[in-house]
Amino acid sequence: MTAIWSVDTEVFYQNAVKVRNEQSIMAVVKNNAYHYGLEFSVKEFLKAGIQTFSTTSLKEAIRVREIAPHATIFLMNAVYEFDTVREYEIHMTLPSLTYYYEHKEDLRNIHVHLEFENLLHRSGFKDLEELHEVLEDHAQNKSDNKMIISGIWTHFGYADEFDVPEYDIERQAWLNVLNTLLDEGYSFDMIHAQNSASFYREGQVVLPHHTHARVGIALYGSRPYSKLKESEIQQSLTVKGNVIQVREVNAGDYCGYSFAYEATKNQTQLAVVDIGYGDGILKSRAQHEAMINGKRYPIRALMMSHMFVEVDNEVHAQDEVVLYNNDIRIDEFTFKGVGANSEQLSAMNHDSLIKEYI
Ligand SMILES: *Cc1c(COP(=O)(O)O)cnc(C)c1O
Numbered sequence: 001m002t003a004i005w006s007v008d009t010e011v012f013y014q015n016a017v018k019v020r021n022e023q024s025i026m027a028v029v030k031n032n033a034y035h036y037g038l039e040f041s042v043k044e045f046l047k048a049g050i051q052t053f054s055t056t057s058l059k060e061a062i063r064v065r066e067i068a069p070h071a072t073i074f075l076m077n078a079v080y081e082f083d084t085v086r087e088y089e090i091h092m093t094l095p096s097l098t099y100y101y102e103h104k105e106d107l108r109n110i111h112v113h114l115e116f117e118n119l120l121h122r123s124g125f126k127d128l129e130e131l132h133e134v135l136e137d138h139a140q141n142k143s144d145n146k147m148i149i150s151g152i153w154t155h156f157g158y159a160d161e162f163d164v165p166e167y168d169i170e171r172q173a174w175l176n177v178l179n180t181l182l183d184e185g186y187s188f189d190m191i192h193a194q195n196s197a198s199f200y201r202e203g204q205v206v207l208p209h210h211t212h213a214r215v216g217i218a219l220y221g222s223r224p225y226s227k228l229k230e231s232e233i234q235q236s237l238t239v240k241g242n243v244i245q246v247r248e249v250n251a252g253d254y255c256g257y258s259f260a261y262e263a264t265k266n267q268t269q270l271a272v273v274d275i276g277y278g279d280g281i282l283k284s285r286a287q288h289e290a291m292i293n294g295k296r297y298p299i300r301a302l303m304m305s306h307m308f309v310e311v312d313n314e315v316h317a318q319d320e321v322v323l324y325n326n327d328i329r330i331d332e333f334t335f336k337g338v339g340a341n342s343e344q345l346s347a348m349n350h351d352s353l354i355k356e357y358i
Contacts, residue, residue: 094134
Protein backbone atom coordinates (compact mmCIF):
# COMPACT_ATOMS: atom_id res chain seq x y z
CA MET A 1 0.00 0.00 0.00
CA THR A 2 1.25 3.44 -0.93
CA ALA A 3 -0.47 6.79 -0.78
CA ILE A 4 -2.01 7.86 -4.07
CA TRP A 5 -2.52 11.12 -5.94
CA SER A 6 -5.15 10.52 -8.62
CA VAL A 7 -7.15 12.62 -11.05
CA ASP A 8 -10.49 11.61 -12.53
CA THR A 9 -10.09 12.58 -16.18
CA GLU A 10 -13.82 12.85 -16.93
CA VAL A 11 -14.47 15.09 -13.91
CA PHE A 12 -11.47 17.27 -14.86
CA TYR A 13 -12.78 17.63 -18.42
CA GLN A 14 -16.41 18.29 -17.41
CA ASN A 15 -15.26 20.90 -14.92
CA ALA A 16 -13.22 22.66 -17.62
CA VAL A 17 -16.30 22.77 -19.87
CA LYS A 18 -18.43 24.18 -17.07
CA VAL A 19 -15.86 26.77 -15.95
CA ARG A 20 -15.28 27.88 -19.52
CA ASN A 21 -19.01 28.66 -19.84
CA GLU A 22 -18.61 29.03 -23.62
CA GLN A 23 -16.42 32.06 -23.05
CA SER A 24 -13.02 32.67 -24.56
CA ILE A 25 -10.58 31.41 -21.94
CA MET A 26 -6.81 31.56 -21.74
CA ALA A 27 -5.94 28.59 -19.54
CA VAL A 28 -3.13 29.34 -17.10
CA VAL A 29 -0.89 26.25 -17.03
CA LYS A 30 2.04 27.55 -14.97
CA ASN A 31 3.83 25.27 -12.49
CA ASN A 32 3.09 22.10 -14.43
CA ALA A 33 -0.57 23.11 -14.73
CA TYR A 34 -0.91 23.70 -10.98
CA HIS A 35 0.77 20.28 -10.66
CA TYR A 36 -2.09 18.48 -12.39
CA GLY A 37 0.37 17.70 -15.22
CA LEU A 38 1.05 19.98 -18.19
CA GLU A 39 0.47 17.47 -20.96
CA PHE A 40 -2.66 15.99 -19.39
CA SER A 41 -4.16 19.42 -18.67
CA VAL A 42 -3.41 21.01 -22.04
CA LYS A 43 -4.95 18.03 -23.85
CA GLU A 44 -8.11 18.11 -21.75
CA PHE A 45 -8.42 21.89 -22.12
CA LEU A 46 -8.09 21.57 -25.90
CA LYS A 47 -10.94 19.03 -25.84
CA ALA A 48 -12.97 21.48 -23.77
CA GLY A 49 -12.55 24.11 -26.49
CA ILE A 50 -9.73 26.17 -24.98
CA GLN A 51 -7.04 27.12 -27.50
CA THR A 52 -5.04 29.75 -25.66
CA PHE A 53 -2.56 29.00 -22.90
CA SER A 54 -0.43 31.00 -20.57
CA THR A 55 2.50 30.21 -18.31
CA THR A 56 5.39 31.90 -16.52
CA SER A 57 8.29 29.78 -17.81
CA LEU A 58 9.74 29.54 -21.30
CA LYS A 59 10.44 25.84 -20.80
CA GLU A 60 6.75 25.20 -20.18
CA ALA A 61 5.70 27.45 -23.06
CA ILE A 62 7.85 25.30 -25.39
CA ARG A 63 6.27 22.12 -24.05
CA VAL A 64 2.81 23.58 -24.63
CA ARG A 65 3.83 24.38 -28.22
CA GLU A 66 4.83 20.74 -28.71
CA ILE A 67 1.50 19.50 -27.30
CA ALA A 68 -0.63 22.13 -29.04
CA PRO A 69 1.00 23.15 -32.34
CA HIS A 70 -1.79 25.60 -33.28
CA ALA A 71 -2.45 27.16 -29.90
CA THR A 72 -1.77 30.75 -28.93
CA ILE A 73 0.75 30.69 -26.09
CA PHE A 74 1.39 33.67 -23.86
CA LEU A 75 4.43 33.92 -21.62
CA MET A 76 3.61 36.07 -18.57
CA ASN A 77 7.28 36.68 -17.66
CA ALA A 78 9.65 38.52 -19.94
CA VAL A 79 12.70 36.44 -20.91
CA TYR A 80 15.92 37.08 -22.77
CA GLU A 81 16.00 34.01 -25.07
CA PHE A 82 14.61 35.98 -28.00
CA ASP A 83 15.47 33.45 -30.71
CA THR A 84 13.66 30.67 -28.87
CA VAL A 85 10.59 32.84 -28.32
CA ARG A 86 10.52 33.56 -32.08
CA GLU A 87 11.17 29.95 -33.05
CA TYR A 88 8.22 28.63 -31.03
CA GLU A 89 5.96 31.58 -31.89
CA ILE A 90 5.34 32.46 -28.29
CA HIS A 91 3.63 35.71 -27.33
CA MET A 92 5.37 37.48 -24.47
CA THR A 93 4.64 40.24 -21.99
CA LEU A 94 6.29 43.63 -22.45
CA PRO A 95 7.02 44.44 -18.80
CA SER A 96 8.50 47.96 -18.75
CA LEU A 97 9.92 50.89 -20.71
CA THR A 98 13.44 49.92 -19.66
CA TYR A 99 13.03 46.44 -21.09
CA TYR A 100 11.54 47.90 -24.28
CA TYR A 101 14.36 50.34 -24.92
CA GLU A 102 17.06 47.79 -24.09
CA HIS A 103 15.60 45.06 -26.29
CA LYS A 104 13.75 46.86 -29.06
CA GLU A 105 15.90 45.17 -31.70
CA ASP A 106 16.00 41.78 -29.98
CA LEU A 107 12.21 41.76 -29.98
CA ARG A 108 11.88 41.87 -33.78
CA ASN A 109 8.88 39.86 -35.04
CA ILE A 110 7.94 38.81 -31.51
CA HIS A 111 4.31 39.26 -30.46
CA VAL A 112 4.20 41.29 -27.26
CA HIS A 113 1.33 42.18 -24.92
CA LEU A 114 1.73 45.49 -23.08
CA GLU A 115 1.43 44.91 -19.35
CA PHE A 116 -0.27 47.43 -17.08
CA GLU A 117 1.16 47.32 -13.57
CA ASN A 118 -1.81 48.19 -11.34
CA LEU A 119 -1.99 47.47 -7.59
CA LEU A 120 0.02 44.23 -7.59
CA HIS A 121 3.23 46.12 -8.53
CA ARG A 122 4.88 42.96 -9.82
CA SER A 123 5.55 44.05 -13.37
CA GLY A 124 4.22 46.32 -16.11
CA PHE A 125 3.94 49.90 -17.32
CA LYS A 126 3.12 52.34 -14.53
CA ASP A 127 0.51 54.51 -16.21
CA LEU A 128 -1.11 55.72 -19.39
CA GLU A 129 1.81 58.02 -20.02
CA GLU A 130 4.28 55.13 -20.17
CA LEU A 131 1.92 53.14 -22.38
CA HIS A 132 1.62 56.13 -24.73
CA GLU A 133 5.38 56.43 -24.83
CA VAL A 134 5.91 52.86 -26.02
CA LEU A 135 2.99 53.01 -28.46
CA GLU A 136 4.29 56.24 -29.99
CA ASP A 137 7.90 55.14 -30.15
CA HIS A 138 6.75 51.93 -31.80
CA ALA A 139 4.60 53.80 -34.33
CA GLN A 140 7.57 55.96 -35.30
CA ASN A 141 9.84 52.95 -35.75
CA LYS A 142 9.87 52.32 -39.49
CA SER A 143 11.81 49.08 -39.33
CA ASP A 144 10.25 46.13 -41.16
CA ASN A 145 11.36 43.85 -38.39
CA LYS A 146 10.06 45.41 -35.25
CA MET A 147 8.13 43.77 -32.44
CA ILE A 148 4.43 43.22 -32.99
CA ILE A 149 2.07 44.68 -30.40
CA SER A 150 -0.62 41.99 -30.26
CA GLY A 151 -2.14 42.52 -26.88
CA ILE A 152 -2.57 44.45 -23.68
CA TRP A 153 -3.16 42.99 -20.25
CA THR A 154 -3.12 43.39 -16.51
CA HIS A 155 -3.39 41.16 -13.45
CA PHE A 156 -5.76 41.80 -10.56
CA GLY A 157 -4.26 41.13 -7.14
CA TYR A 158 -7.42 41.63 -5.09
CA ALA A 159 -10.23 39.88 -6.97
CA ASP A 160 -10.70 37.33 -4.19
CA GLU A 161 -11.01 40.04 -1.51
CA PHE A 162 -14.53 41.18 -0.74
CA ASP A 163 -14.24 43.30 2.41
CA VAL A 164 -11.85 45.89 0.97
CA PRO A 165 -12.31 48.28 -2.00
CA GLU A 166 -9.06 47.27 -3.77
CA TYR A 167 -10.66 45.12 -6.46
CA ASP A 168 -12.96 47.94 -7.54
CA ILE A 169 -10.00 50.32 -7.52
CA GLU A 170 -7.70 48.13 -9.64
CA ARG A 171 -10.58 47.17 -11.95
CA GLN A 172 -11.50 50.81 -12.54
CA ALA A 173 -7.88 51.92 -13.01
CA TRP A 174 -7.43 49.25 -15.68
CA LEU A 175 -10.73 49.98 -17.46
CA ASN A 176 -9.85 53.70 -17.56
CA VAL A 177 -6.48 52.97 -19.18
CA LEU A 178 -7.92 50.44 -21.60
CA ASN A 179 -10.93 52.51 -22.63
CA THR A 180 -8.78 55.61 -23.14
CA LEU A 181 -6.48 53.73 -25.51
CA LEU A 182 -9.42 52.19 -27.39
CA ASP A 183 -11.11 55.62 -27.68
CA GLU A 184 -7.87 57.00 -29.09
CA GLY A 185 -8.08 54.45 -31.85
CA TYR A 186 -5.55 51.89 -30.66
CA SER A 187 -6.64 48.30 -31.14
CA PHE A 188 -5.30 45.04 -29.80
CA ASP A 189 -5.91 41.47 -30.95
CA MET A 190 -5.83 40.23 -27.38
CA ILE A 191 -7.04 42.00 -24.24
CA HIS A 192 -7.07 40.05 -20.99
CA ALA A 193 -7.20 40.79 -17.29
CA GLN A 194 -9.38 38.40 -15.30
CA ASN A 195 -8.11 35.57 -13.12
CA SER A 196 -10.59 32.99 -11.78
CA ALA A 197 -11.92 35.22 -9.00
CA SER A 198 -12.49 38.16 -11.32
CA PHE A 199 -14.05 35.93 -13.99
CA TYR A 200 -16.62 34.64 -11.48
CA ARG A 201 -17.15 38.05 -9.88
CA GLU A 202 -18.09 39.44 -13.26
CA GLY A 203 -20.69 36.69 -13.72
CA GLN A 204 -18.48 34.03 -15.34
CA VAL A 205 -18.11 36.21 -18.43
CA VAL A 206 -15.26 38.05 -20.09
CA LEU A 207 -15.25 41.84 -19.39
CA PRO A 208 -16.42 44.18 -22.19
CA HIS A 209 -13.85 44.71 -24.99
CA HIS A 210 -11.71 41.90 -23.55
CA THR A 211 -10.91 38.90 -25.73
CA HIS A 212 -10.05 36.41 -22.98
CA ALA A 213 -10.23 35.68 -19.27
CA ARG A 214 -6.96 34.27 -17.94
CA VAL A 215 -8.22 31.48 -15.70
CA GLY A 216 -6.23 29.10 -13.53
CA ILE A 217 -7.47 27.63 -10.27
CA ALA A 218 -11.15 27.23 -11.23
CA LEU A 219 -10.09 25.02 -14.15
CA TYR A 220 -8.26 22.85 -11.63
CA GLY A 221 -11.32 22.37 -9.48
CA SER A 222 -10.99 24.82 -6.60
CA ARG A 223 -13.18 27.84 -5.86
CA PRO A 224 -11.32 31.16 -5.81
CA TYR A 225 -13.59 32.53 -3.04
CA SER A 226 -16.00 31.02 -0.55
CA LYS A 227 -19.18 32.75 -1.74
CA LEU A 228 -19.25 30.41 -4.71
CA LYS A 229 -21.24 27.22 -4.26
CA GLU A 230 -19.24 23.97 -4.19
CA SER A 231 -21.41 22.63 -6.99
CA GLU A 232 -20.15 25.38 -9.33
CA ILE A 233 -16.67 23.86 -9.49
CA GLN A 234 -15.77 20.16 -9.21
CA GLN A 235 -12.50 18.82 -7.79
CA SER A 236 -11.14 15.91 -9.83
CA LEU A 237 -8.16 15.26 -7.56
CA THR A 238 -8.07 12.63 -4.82
CA VAL A 239 -5.19 12.27 -2.36
CA LYS A 240 -5.43 9.29 -0.09
CA GLY A 241 -3.47 6.91 2.09
CA ASN A 242 -4.34 3.71 3.93
CA VAL A 243 -4.77 2.55 7.50
CA ILE A 244 -1.74 0.37 8.28
CA GLN A 245 -3.09 -0.68 11.68
CA VAL A 246 -5.38 0.53 14.45
CA ARG A 247 -3.80 0.76 17.91
CA GLU A 248 -5.36 1.34 21.27
CA VAL A 249 -3.81 3.86 23.68
CA ASN A 250 -4.85 5.07 27.10
CA ALA A 251 -5.26 8.41 28.82
CA GLY A 252 -1.86 10.03 29.35
CA ASP A 253 -0.09 8.07 26.61
CA TYR A 254 1.97 10.26 24.31
CA CYS A 255 1.85 9.38 20.62
CA GLY A 256 4.16 10.50 17.85
CA TYR A 257 7.51 12.27 18.16
CA SER A 258 8.16 14.57 21.09
CA PHE A 259 4.76 14.33 22.77
CA ALA A 260 2.97 15.21 19.51
CA TYR A 261 -0.35 14.02 20.86
CA GLU A 262 -1.49 13.03 24.33
CA ALA A 263 -4.47 10.67 24.53
CA THR A 264 -7.13 12.04 26.87
CA LYS A 265 -9.20 8.93 27.39
CA ASN A 266 -8.66 5.22 27.85
CA GLN A 267 -9.15 2.90 24.89
CA THR A 268 -8.54 5.67 22.36
CA GLN A 269 -8.40 4.09 18.88
CA LEU A 270 -5.57 5.51 16.78
CA ALA A 271 -5.24 4.62 13.12
CA VAL A 272 -1.67 4.68 11.82
CA VAL A 273 -1.86 5.98 8.24
CA ASP A 274 0.81 5.76 5.53
CA ILE A 275 0.91 9.39 4.41
CA GLY A 276 2.67 12.37 6.00
CA TYR A 277 4.38 15.68 5.43
CA GLY A 278 6.97 13.96 3.27
CA ASP A 279 4.16 13.31 0.81
CA GLY A 280 3.11 16.94 0.94
CA ILE A 281 0.45 17.08 3.64
CA LEU A 282 0.87 20.49 5.22
CA LYS A 283 1.15 20.81 8.97
CA SER A 284 -1.75 23.27 8.86
CA ARG A 285 -3.84 20.71 6.97
CA ALA A 286 -3.20 18.19 9.78
CA GLN A 287 -5.06 20.48 12.20
CA HIS A 288 -8.23 19.25 10.50
CA GLU A 289 -9.84 15.95 9.57
CA ALA A 290 -9.37 13.04 7.21
CA MET A 291 -12.19 10.98 5.74
CA ILE A 292 -12.46 7.21 6.23
CA ASN A 293 -15.39 5.26 4.80
CA GLY A 294 -17.21 8.53 4.17
CA LYS A 295 -16.87 9.77 7.76
CA ARG A 296 -14.57 12.51 9.07
CA TYR A 297 -12.06 11.79 11.84
CA PRO A 298 -9.56 14.16 13.48
CA ILE A 299 -5.88 13.92 12.56
CA ARG A 300 -3.88 13.81 15.84
CA ALA A 301 -0.24 13.84 14.76
CA LEU A 302 1.69 14.33 11.54
CA MET A 303 5.01 12.64 10.82
CA MET A 304 7.15 12.40 7.69
CA SER A 305 5.51 9.33 6.18
CA HIS A 306 2.76 8.63 8.70
CA MET A 307 -0.06 10.27 10.55
CA PHE A 308 -2.27 9.29 13.47
CA VAL A 309 -6.00 9.65 13.05
CA GLU A 310 -8.32 9.13 15.99
CA VAL A 311 -10.98 6.68 14.87
CA ASP A 312 -13.75 4.43 16.21
CA ASN A 313 -14.59 0.73 15.92
CA GLU A 314 -15.80 1.16 12.35
CA VAL A 315 -12.25 1.71 11.06
CA HIS A 316 -9.93 -1.17 10.22
CA ALA A 317 -6.51 -1.88 8.75
CA GLN A 318 -6.37 -1.32 4.98
CA ASP A 319 -9.25 1.16 4.96
CA GLU A 320 -8.63 4.16 2.70
CA VAL A 321 -7.92 7.52 4.32
CA VAL A 322 -8.87 10.44 2.13
CA LEU A 323 -7.07 13.74 2.64
CA TYR A 324 -8.61 15.39 -0.41
CA ASN A 325 -11.41 14.56 -2.80
CA ASN A 326 -14.58 16.27 -3.99
CA ASP A 327 -16.22 15.64 -0.57
CA ILE A 328 -13.30 17.01 1.46
CA ARG A 329 -11.96 19.63 -0.84
CA ILE A 330 -8.83 21.69 -1.12
CA ASP A 331 -10.87 24.90 -1.24
CA GLU A 332 -12.62 24.01 2.06
CA PHE A 333 -9.21 24.07 3.76
CA THR A 334 -8.21 27.23 1.91
CA PHE A 335 -11.16 29.00 3.50
CA LYS A 336 -10.23 27.47 6.87
CA GLY A 337 -6.81 29.11 6.60
CA VAL A 338 -4.63 26.08 5.76
CA GLY A 339 -3.07 27.85 2.78
CA ALA A 340 -4.00 28.99 -0.71
CA ASN A 341 -5.50 26.38 -3.05
CA SER A 342 -2.37 26.48 -5.17
CA GLU A 343 -0.19 26.24 -2.07
CA GLN A 344 -1.82 22.99 -0.94
CA LEU A 345 -1.58 21.63 -4.49
CA SER A 346 2.05 22.67 -4.81
CA ALA A 347 3.03 20.97 -1.57
CA MET A 348 2.17 17.49 -2.92
CA ASN A 349 5.24 15.30 -3.38
CA HIS A 350 4.90 13.78 -6.83
CA ASP A 351 7.95 11.57 -6.29
CA SER A 352 6.67 9.79 -3.20
CA LEU A 353 2.98 9.57 -4.09
CA ILE A 354 1.76 7.12 -6.73
CA LYS A 355 0.31 9.19 -9.58
CA GLU A 356 -2.73 7.99 -11.49
CA TYR A 357 -5.09 9.40 -14.08
CA ILE A 358 -8.29 7.39 -14.14
C1 LIG B 1 -1.62 32.56 -11.79
C2 LIG B 1 -2.07 33.66 -12.63
C3 LIG B 1 -3.39 33.70 -13.13
C4 LIG B 1 -4.44 32.69 -12.76
O1 LIG B 1 -4.93 32.96 -11.47
P1 LIG B 1 -6.04 32.01 -10.80
O2 LIG B 1 -6.38 32.73 -9.56
O3 LIG B 1 -5.39 30.69 -10.56
O4 LIG B 1 -7.16 31.94 -11.77
C5 LIG B 1 -3.73 34.72 -13.99
N1 LIG B 1 -2.83 35.69 -14.32
C6 LIG B 1 -1.57 35.70 -13.83
C7 LIG B 1 -0.64 36.78 -14.21
C8 LIG B 1 -1.16 34.70 -12.97
O5 LIG B 1 0.10 34.72 -12.48
